[in-house]
């Protein structure tokens with residue numbers, strides 16, 4: 494199976510976790526896109542009564558085009574289950590997200606959910622986080638100074654681009670990607686980044702996900718945080 498087939502596999506599997514009447518958080522990215530297609534079919538065929546909150550304008554549009562009800566997060570009490578992708582997941586269930594520049598809304602939706610389920614192909618499972626660049630969402634005002642601070646800290650920053658222009662997130666911010674290599678102390682790093690003025694959010698998702706569905710060449714593996722012991 495190629496990577497796309499694995500993404501389809503986990504997307505289809507994740508949709509089985511959605512029950513009629515649920516409030517569902519929809520993530521962002523190519524794996525989630527396949528999951529939302531699959532959910533659209535279920536909603537139509539089974540006339541499911543679900544309400545969704547989205548982590549990006551793009552996913553919201555896709556879902557609405559498929560006839561799925563999407564409401565603003567502020568009109569929703571609490572999300573039952575959020576299904577999202579990830580860029581990397583370590584053995585202790587820490588993750589990096591934001592490859593699709595949606596990390597801010599993704600973290601807000603995830604932390605307002607009773608359960609968070611991530612769907613990934615096996616290439617995303619790593620021993621230690623950090624091979625994937627760590628996205629940091631920053632306020633555009635004065636961001637070049639933050640960029641210089643990151644350079645001095647040895648974090649090898651690059652601005653995320655959209656063609657010739659700086660990429661703008663759904664909240665109109667910039668993304669600076671940090672090329673860190675293996676991250677030994679994710680909690681310390683997360684605190685450090687959160688304390689920097691101008692940083693809106695970072696892509697370290699620590700202690701957030703409950704369940705991970707991994708697509709492998711031997712089929713699906715479902716891992717739970719509870720199994721970590």
Ligand SMILES: O=C(CO)[C@H](O)[C@H](O)COP(=O)(O)O
Nearest residue numbers: 522523524578591592593595
């Ligand atoms: O965090 C994300 C978007 O901000 C995505 O979930 C992450 O980048 C994984 O995307 P894909 O399924 O395309 O590999």
